[in-house]
Amino acid sequence: MIExxxxxxxxGKIIALDDISFHVDDGELLGIIGPNGAGKTTAxxxxxxxxxxxxxEVRVAGMDVTxxxxxxxxxxxxxxxxxNLYERFTARDLLRYxxxxxxxxxxxxxxxxxxxxxxxxxxxRAADPINTFSKGLRQRIxxxxxxxxxxxILILDEPTMGLDPATxxxxxxxxxxxxxxxxxxxxxxxxxxxxxxxxxxAILNQGRILDVGTPQELKxxxxxDLTLEVDLIDPSIVDLNLLRIGGVKNVRLDGNRLEISLKxxxxxxxxxxxxxxxxxxxxxxxxxxxxxxxxxVKGS
Amino acid sequence: xxxxxxxxxxSTFKSRKFLFIFIxxxxxxxxxxxxxxxxxxxMNTTEEVTLTPSLNEFAYLDVNDPSGIIKDEINPKAVMIxxxxxxxxxxxxxxxxxxxxxxxxxxxxxxxxxxxxxxIIKKEVESAVEVxxxxxxxxIIASMEREQPNVKExxxxxSLPLKLVNKVMVAILLILPLFMFGNLIIDSIVGEKERKTxxxxxxxxxxxxxxxxxxxxxVMVIMAIQLFIWMIIIWGWFKIPNAPIVYxxxxxxxxxxxGLTSLVAVYSKNYKEAGIGITLTYIIIIGFLIVPALxxxxxxxxxxxxxLIIKFLSSENITIYDIVSTVxxxxxxxxxFHALAVWLFERDDIVFGPRPGVLRxxxxxxxxxxxxxxxxxx
Numbered sequence: 001m002i003e004x005x006x007x008x009x010x011x012g013k014i015i016a017l018d019d020i021s022f023h024v025d026d027g028e029l030l031g032i033i034g035p036n037g038a039g040k041t042t043a044x045x046x047x048x049x050x051x052x053x054x055x056x057e058v059r060v061a062g063m064d065v066t067x068x069x070x071x072x073x074x075x076x077x078x079x080x081x082x083x084n085l086y087e088r089f090t091a092r093d094l095l096r097y098x099x100x101x102x103x104x105x106x107x108x109x110x111x112x113x114x115x116x117x118x119x120x121x122x123x124x125r126a127a128d129p130i131n132t133f134s135k136g137l138r139q140r141i142x143x144x145x146x147x148x149x150x151x152x153i154l155i156l157d158e159p160t161m162g163l164d165p166a167t168x169x170x171x172x173x174x175x176x177x178x179x180x181x182x183x184x185x186x187x188x189x190x191x192x193x194x195x196x197x198x199x200x201x202a203i204l205n206q207g208r209i210l211d212v213g214t215p216q217e218l219k220x221x222x223x224x225d226l227t228l229e230v231d232l233i234d235p236s237i238v239d240l241n242l243l244r245i246g247g248v249k250n251v252r253l254d255g256n257r258l259e260i261s262l263k264x265x266x267x268x269x270x271x272x273x274x275x276x277x278x279x280x281x282x283x284x285x286x287x288x289x290x291x292x293x294x295x296x297v298k299g300s
Numbered sequence: 301x302x303x304x305x306x307x308x309x310x311s312t313f314k315s316r317k318f319l320f321i322f323i324x325x326x327x328x329x330x331x332x333x334x335x336x337x338x339x340x341x342x343m344n345t346t347e348e349v350t351l352t353p354s355l356n357e358f359a360y361l362d363v364n365d366p367s368g369i370i371k372d373e374i375n376p377k378a379v380m381i382x383x384x385x386x387x388x389x390x391x392x393x394x395x396x397x398x399x400x401x402x403x404x405x406x407x408x409x410x411x412x413x414x415x416x417x418x419x420i421i422k423k424e425v426e427s428a429v430e431v432x433x434x435x436x437x438x439x440i441i442a443s444m445e446r447e448q449p450n451v452k453e454x455x456x457x458x459s460l461p462l463k464l465v466n467k468v469m470v471a472i473l474l475i476l477p478l479f480m481f482g483n484l485i486i487d488s489i490v491g492e493k494e495r496k497t498x499x500x501x502x503x504x505x506x507x508x509x510x511x512x513x514x515x516x517x518x519v520m521v522i523m524a525i526q527l528f529i530w531m532i533i534i535w536g537w538f539k540i541p542n543a544p545i546v547y548x549x550x551x552x553x554x555x556x557x558x559g560l561t562s563l564v565a566v567y568s569k570n571y572k573e574a575g576i577g578i579t580l581t582y583i584i585i586i587g588f589l590i591v592p593a594l595x596x597x598x599x600x601x602x603x604x605x606x607x608l609i610i611k612f613l614s615s616e617n618i619t620i621y622d623i624v625s626t627v628x629x630x631x632x633x634x635x636x637f638h639a640l641a642v643w644l645f646e647r648d649d650i651v652f653g654p655r656p657g658v659l660r661x662x663x664x665x666x667x668x669x670x671x672x673x674x675x676x677x678x
Contacts, residue, residue, distance in 0.1 A: 012654045050502050051648050074505035084496040088311060100303045101504040145500070 001026045001061060001153065001183040002047060008055035009042050016042040018207040019056070029175075029184040031198030033191065033293060039207040040187040041081060044155050047185065048078045060153065074102065077151040081158045081187075083142030087131040091122055091141050094130060095148055102149035109148075116144040120174070136167035143174065154184045160193060172197060191289040201289065203296050210296045218292045227291070228260040228268060229283040230275060237278060245270055256280075261287060301506070304514030308488060309521055318484070322526065325480045329530060332476070333537055336469060359417040359424070362386065365397035369436075370407060373428035379421055393421050405436065468593050470538055471609045474550055475589065477530050478557050481523050482578040485558065488515045489565035490574045498651065509642040516562050516638065523554050542612040549612070552630045553605040557585060559637025566644045569655060605630060640665075 002024040009017040017039045024030045032040045045051040047058055049069035058065040060072045085094055092113055099109040117123040120140035130138065139159065146154060159175065160168035175197055178184065188194050194201050195215045203210040203218070211218060219225060232238055235256050242251050242260060248271070250261035260271060265284070272279060312318050362384045365371040374381055387396060389410040398406040409425050411418045489512070492498035501511055527550055535543045564581050568574035593606040608626045611618050644650045644661075656664075 011649065011652075045499075045652075048503050050499060051652065070505045070507065073503060076503070078500070078503040080496075080499045080503075082496050083500070085500075086311070086497055087495070088315060097303075097307050098500075098504070100307075101501075101506060103505070 001028075002185070003059045004043070004047070004056070005058075006056035007043065007046060007053055007058060009039075009046060009051065010054055015207050017046075020204070020207070020209045021056075022202050022209060022212050024183055024185060026183055027180050028199045029179050029186060029197055031194035031201040032185060032187045032204055033189070033194050033201055033289070034204035035297060036189075037206075038204040040204055041157055043204070044078075044157055044185055044187055048076050048155050049073050050078075074149065075151055075153050077146035077149065077154045077182075079142050079146045079154075079156045079159055081161070083138060083145075085130045085138060085141060085145075088129060090127050090129050091117065091133075091144075092126045094141065095144060098145050099148045104149050112148060112150070116147055119147075120144045136163050136171075139163060139167070139171060143171070152183060154178065154182045156184065157187045158189065159186070160188070160190065168193075191293055195289045203293060205297050210299075215289050218289065219287045221292075225287055226262045226265060227285050227287050228262055228271060229285065230258040230260065230271075231280040231282075232256050232258055232275070233278050233280050239274060242271060242274060245274065301510035301514040301517070304506075304511060305518045305521070308515055308518030312484065312518065312522055321483070325477070325526070326529070329473075329476060330533070332473065333533070336473065337537065340469075359420040360392060361421050361425075362389065362392055362394040363397075365395065365407075367397070367400045369400050369405065369432050370395065370397050370425070370428050373431040374424050375428075379424045393418060395425055405433070467610045467614055468590070468597060468606075470534070470540065470613055471593065471606050472590065474531070474534060474546065474609060475553065475606065477523065477526050478550070478554050479582050479586070480526075481519055481558070482561050482582065484522065485515070485519050485561045485565050486568075486571060486574045486578065488519065489562060490568050490571055493651075494570055502651070508645050512562060512566065512642050512645050513638065516558050516641075519558055520551075520554060523558070524551055527551065527554070540613055541615050546609055546612050549605055549608055549626070552627060553589075555634035556630055556637055559634045559641060560585065563637050563641040563644065566641045566650065567655075567658075567661075603629075643668075 004023065005021050007017050007020045008015075020039070020043065022030070032043065034040050042051060046053050046065065047060065049065050049072050053066065061075060063072050065072050086097070089097065095113045095116065096109065099112065104112060113126075114123070117126050120143060122137065122140055122144070125133070125137065130141065133141065143156075143159065146156075156175065160171050163171065172193060175184070175186070179197070179199075186194070186197060198215065200212060200214050201218060202212040211221065213221070216225075235253060235258070238253065238258060242248050245267060247263040247267040248260055249263060250259075252259045258275075262268070262271075268282075268284070272282065359379045360382065361374070361379050362382050363371045363374070364384050364386060371381060371383070384394070386394065388394070389412065391412075393412040393415075394410040396408045396410070407429065409422070411422060492501060502508060527547065531543060531547045531550070534540060540546065560581055561578055564577040565574050568577055589604065589606045592602045592604040593610060596602040596604075596607045596610065603622060603625050605626055608618070608622060610616075611622065643665075649656055
């Protein structure tokens with residue numbers, strides 16, 4: 001559905017995107033994660049035909065974004081990082097304005113506005129001006145605006161940033177409900193959000209893609225599925241040859257704490273035996289995308 | 301593009317802030333008309349005008365002038381006269397005139413220095429003495445001449461100040477509303493940057509040029525409505541001739557003004573920058589409009605929208621050349637300004653930054669024009 005090949009973009013002397021390539025399949029939700037200034041927003045702005053690429057190719061449903069931007073734009077629903085809305089408009093007027101810009105026929109538009117206001121739980125605030133809305137309500141209206149023309153592709157830039165946990169959770173659920181129906185790209189800072197929602201994740205840093213894969217694949221590439229945290233009595237006598245034990249993927253000593261990435265739980269007794277009486281306490285936790293992200297960004 | 305225009309007009313007319321500004325502008329313009337009309341009437345009147353009406357009848361003068369030769373020439377509106385037979389002042393100013401039989405005419409003015417009105421009294425008496433002296437001299441000359449030549453004096457044409465007031469000022473009054481819409485364009489274009497709503501608009505399936513042109517057109521429509529109301533007021537007040545044609549010329553003049561304002565607004569980062577840019581731009585535009593008009597009044601040559609308006613207002617002879625040259629100039633400049641505004645808005649660095657400096661942009665324009673010419677020649 002979306003193909004990005006050797007994409008480049010510079011702003012003056014700053015290289016925002018340096019030869020990045022990835023694709024998004026039909027109905028898939030691809031997450032783009034990366035630190036601030038990694039180039040996430042630039043990448044999705046180019047896909048949404050908001051920015052012009054300096055090099056490379058981006059095709060959406062087979063159409064080139066530089067040659068056919070109007071048709072590409074009509075297929076995309078875009079929620080920017082800051083969905084600043086026209087303050088004087090009412091929620092209904094705002095949806096009508098954007099609906100008309102997307103050339104949604106009048107009779108369909110009225111029904112669509114009602115459906116979307118119901119979907120985002122704002123039917124009672126439809127006649128209220130935007131400047132009376134909280135950040136969470138604005139985000140909901142922003143999502144409704146992105147869906148006004150029922151696009152096959154949805155691009156969401158940090159949709160839960162700055163929201164309280166309850167509102168963020170409801171927006172995540174909303175995105176999850178859309179999965180499968182729409183091809184989606186989600187830019188986020190929140191690793192748990194990417195892990196929870198995304199089919200695949202692309203890790204972007206300093207304008208380059210470090211890796212793309214399912215959260216599970218990425219976790220298993222960098223670390224195991226499980227991390228064993230062992231607090232040691234005397235870290236100076238630890239045997240770092242633990243890597244020789246089959247199933248141990250990575251070992252890291254941080255102060256008194258030894259972090260061992262494992263493939264599965266079955267080898268924990270062998271490790272404890274190896275450490276002997278030097279063990280003060282033991283804890284296990286699932287490896288998260290956070291660990292992968294930190295490891296990859298550090299490595300790059 | 302029409303959707304943007306329609307919604308811009310709709311939201312502008314819904315805005316209380318705009319309605320307040322709209323009414324305020326009309327009141328200000330009406331006030332200007334009122335003052336202007338007063339000055340015009342004053343310039344046209346042949347009657348004496350007292351510039352210090354508040355001082356009337358406060359200047360008090362005792363006058364002992366049995367023949368009335370000076371007393372009759374003193375303006376009673378400026379100085380209150382009290383006839384007396386006294387030959388010395390009694391607690392105020394006194395004008396003592398010896399009975400006039402033959403020349404010279406002898407008179408004394410005793411000025412009361414305790415009152416600031418003494419200056420008015422002194423001036424009035426001096427001018428009365430001058431008038432009466434002239435009359436006496438005229439009488440003597442008349443008595444010496446046997447035959448009086450019959451010389452009649454009649455005023456023809458208008459004096460330069462009256463021309464300026466009658467023609468240039470009415471034309472300036474007419475173009476004033478064109479410069480009252482800068483804030484609307486700034487709010488419409490720079491507001492998208494300041495409120496960060498522009499990104500969503502650019503994501504719509506319309507060319508970027510339609511966003512700028514749609515917004516310009518909306519401002520033009522609102523301006524046309526206000527100009528129409530304004531035109532009716534001016535027409536009703538001054539009974540100007542050729543009002544519909546003058547309205548059309550004004551509308552045409554509005555296009556490049558809106559284009560240039562849009563250009564400044566697209567380049568500006570924020571309201572503050574746009575405000576400064578538009579103020580400077582308007583000073584230059586007003587200079588370009590008014591200077592040729594003033595030159596035309598004194599030298600009867602030149603061209604420009606204001607000159608065309610002046611010619612229509614004075615029902616002067618207008619050649620096809622006058623119309624074609626002015627209209628083509630307006631259309632051309634309007635196209636150039638709008639094209640530049642669109643060209644800037646198409647650039648990512650202008651919309652999303654980092655914004656290039658004016659010199660770098662100018663170099664870019666030259667390269668692009670060079671590229672187009674090169675392509676054309678190939």
